Each structure stands twice: as C-alpha cells, then as structure tokens.
Amino acid sequence: MALKYKLETDIEIKAPADKFYNIFRSQMHLIPNVSSDKIQGVQVHEGDWETMGSVKHWNYTLDGNALSLKETVEAIDVENKSITYNTVDGEVMKHYKSLKCGVQVSAKDEGSLVKWIIEYEKLNEKIPAPDAYLDLAAKVTKDVEAHLVKA
Template identity: 55%
Template sequence: MAQIDKMETHVEKKSPANEFYEVFSSKAHLIPKACPDKIKSIEVVEGDWKSVGSVKLWTYCIGGNTSSSKERVEKKDDKNKSITFKALDGEVMKDFKSVISILEVSAKDDGSLVKWTLEYEKSNEKLLPPDAYLSLVISMSKEIDAYLLKLGTWFSNTTKIMAQIAKMEVQAEIKSPASKFHEVCSRKVYLVPKACPEKIKSIEVVEGDWKTVGSVQLWTYFIGGNTEEAKLVVERVDEENKTVTMNVVEGDIVKYFKIFKCTIQVTVKDKGSLVTWSVEYEKLNESGPAPDAYLNFAMGIVENVDAYLLKA
C-alpha cells in the first residue's frame, strides 16, 4: 500500500482572503511579478488561468538552482477559497511518486490565514521530506501578500465582480492573414503607431514586455479631437483561438467607466480574416456615454493595421 505523508503550515497575512485566493485561482500570472527572485515564469500549457484541469508550467529557483514543474489544477472550491494542485512532471517528480499541494485561505481579523498542505509519496523511503518546497511556498506567500498590499485599491477595483457589465462588439473583414494580424495584437503592438500615426501617438511598455500576460502598456492616442491616455494590462493571450484580452486600469477611459475590457479575436475567412473587437464595460453612472466612439476608433485601427500588413 502506498505511503502518503503530509506536511502543512499556516501563515497569517494582511491582505484580504479573497484577493490572495484570487491570485492563485485566476491570476497566477501576477506571481512572478510578486516573487521575481523565486518564480521566474508561469505559463499556461493547457486550458487557461482559472479552469479546473488547466496545466501550468512553473519555472522557479530553489536551493540555488533553477527548476521547472508542470502542475494541474485538480479541484477548486471558490466558496471555501481552496485549490488543489497536482505535480505532473519536472524536478520535483525525480524524488517523489506524487506531490499534491492544497491551498486554503480564510479571513482572520483584518487580514487572512493561509494554509498550505503538501501530500506526497516518496520514490524511496530513505529520501527526505520536501521541506524546501514548503519553505518556497511560505516565502512566496509572504511576497504575494506584500505585493497585494502595495497594489491596494487598484487590485480590489479591477478584480471585483460588477453587477452592471454590458457588452458591445463590432466586426470587420480584412485582407491580411489571421496569423499576421493576431501577431501584431499579441506581441508586436509596437507596430500599431507606425500603422496608425494619425490615431496612435505612442505605445510604451510600463511593466513586463510586449508579449507576456500580465504586462502593462501605456497607450497615447487621438480621439474626438483630443489626446488621451490609457494604461492597460494584458490579461489573456490564446494563441490557438487567436484572441487577446486587455483590461484598462488607468487613464481617460476610467473617467467614464468602472470596467473597460477589450477582447480582439481573429479568425480565418476566405482568403483573409474576420476581426471581432468586443468591449465589456460598466459605466460610472447610468447617464454616462456608451463606448461607441471607442469601438469606431478600434475599427479605424483595424483598417490601418490591415493596410500596413498588406504593404509590408
């Protein structure tokens, strides 16, 4: 019969339980930002950032070495703020037949209590227990807590579930290949000001880079005779379905909208492509404007980028 051993630890945190839990349940792309010395990268290999069954590849530093491991989300309980992960391969599986990590987060006083449990089976009884991995998750938890406290209201406002979210979308047929147009949206956004100099003054990377989920970009653009700015976070890139989702977190747009999230999807159509640009939004007040002007503006960008790609 298999010998399953268990280790667990409790860590008190100052950040709210729902925010800490949300990082691991749907925003794991923030973890390398919070723990750059410990977590080098996290990539989605199968699925997405939030679904049960999704697989992620973690690259991390432990014991002075860089290691990697794939883990699958086995179970999520949003009500009780609990997630179960199972290691599938990587360095950790050289010493263990199985490793399961369970995260539980509960509210405590003005902060939260984080409980990590490791259930493991050694490949050899003479091997030591995985103390180093437990130490890693403890220090990782502390740095995520500090990161969330630094973000403060920004994180709370941009992750809160809103009641009055509306959606609008527009479509445009273009002549350039779907793969080329998606490439501009997903990792070559710096080409957009070249394609649309009368609409886009500049796009700069504020955090991260041009292609990584979680990166932050600052757009400066011309609309309605005015120059505006928008700081946005790249929330999701789906290469298979050629989809990019960006969330506006600062700038002129947030004067009118609590939520403003753009999704660009490109599909093959005949000899060209079909671009669907959708916006999920919540107005600051019901009498505020709908985002028609921004959608018309987006269609102008699509036309200009298409022409630019055809000339390239």
C-alpha cells in the same frame, strides 16, 4: 443595479489572420507607425510586449482629444487567436468602473475576420456607451490591414 454592457463589431480584412494577430500579440510597438493619426505611442510600462500581466501605456487621439491609458494583458489564447486587455488607468476610467477590450482573429478563405469586443461597466446610467472606442478599434484595424497587405 449593475450597469454592465458589451459592444461588438466584426471587420473583414484582406490580411492573413496570423499576421494580424501577431501585431496585437507581440508587435504593438508598430501600431503608432501604421496608425499615427490615431495612436501616437505605446510603451511597455511593466513586463514585455507579449506576456500576460504586462502593462502598456497608450497615447491616442479620440474625438480630437489627446488621451492616454494603461492596460494589462489579461488573457491570451494563441490557439483561438484572441487577446483580452483590461484598462487600469487613464481618462476613460473617469466614466467607467471597468473597461475590457478583446480581439479575436479568425482565418477565412480569403483574408480574416476580426472581432472586437468591449465589455464595460458605467459609473452611472448617464454615461454614454464607449462607441468611440469601438470605432477607434475598427479604424486601427483597417490601418493595420493596409500595412500588412502593402507589405
């Protein structure tokens, strides 16, 4: 029996969609500067900041624990302002067979709507949902928004 699931959240922000999307598309190196209590570092491991297939290594804090992961950029849709990342290594993979994270940004009359989607497959039914990762994405979204609105 497959243990595949999906989590989603929508977050309204005041920052323009293009600017927010560009942070996650090609300027991820800025995220540790604007969300340093959550993200301590991100480096390109293979490729570059904005090409599909590139691998990035993240250092982050979740529930008070210092963790790391590697992800690949799986899909980029510039027209729809969406990106999908696939986790390939890290502590999170001790619990999940697969974990993909997607972000899509839509312009609104005032600001934007950011949709985060986490698709995952548990290694067994006792593993909890990765709600903390969705919460982390929401908190980083608010930090990036604050940075963009202030700028």
